[in-house]
Amino acid sequence: MDRKVKRLVLLVVSCSAAGVILGGTASWAESKQCLKATHVTSECLTQDPVMNTLQGISTGFIAGAGAAFGAAWQLRHEE
Structure with missing residues (x-):
């Protein structure tokens, strides 16, 4: 690998x-x-905490990978 x-x-x-x-x-x-x-909404009660956490994990993964590729792209074009 290079x-x-x-x-x-x-x-x-x-x-x-x-x-x-x-x-x-x-x-x-x-x-x-x-x-x-103090005021629990019906939306809060119907959301599954595990699914909400998994959505946050997947969003974070995509955002992190996108940021890395964006930074690498910018550095490549500055050289």
Whole structure:
């Protein structure tokens, strides 16, 4: 594997992992906070916390990978 390709893979993996962690944590905290609110809505009660967390994880993964590719694209065009 070429050195530049290894760096790109490392960048994508690390940004995606950070996105997964941040997205999953934020969605999980939001669902827990929703249930502890003083006025619980029917939308809050019908949402599955596990599915909400999985959606946050997938969104974070896509955002992290997109950010990594965007940063690599910008660096490539600056050179």
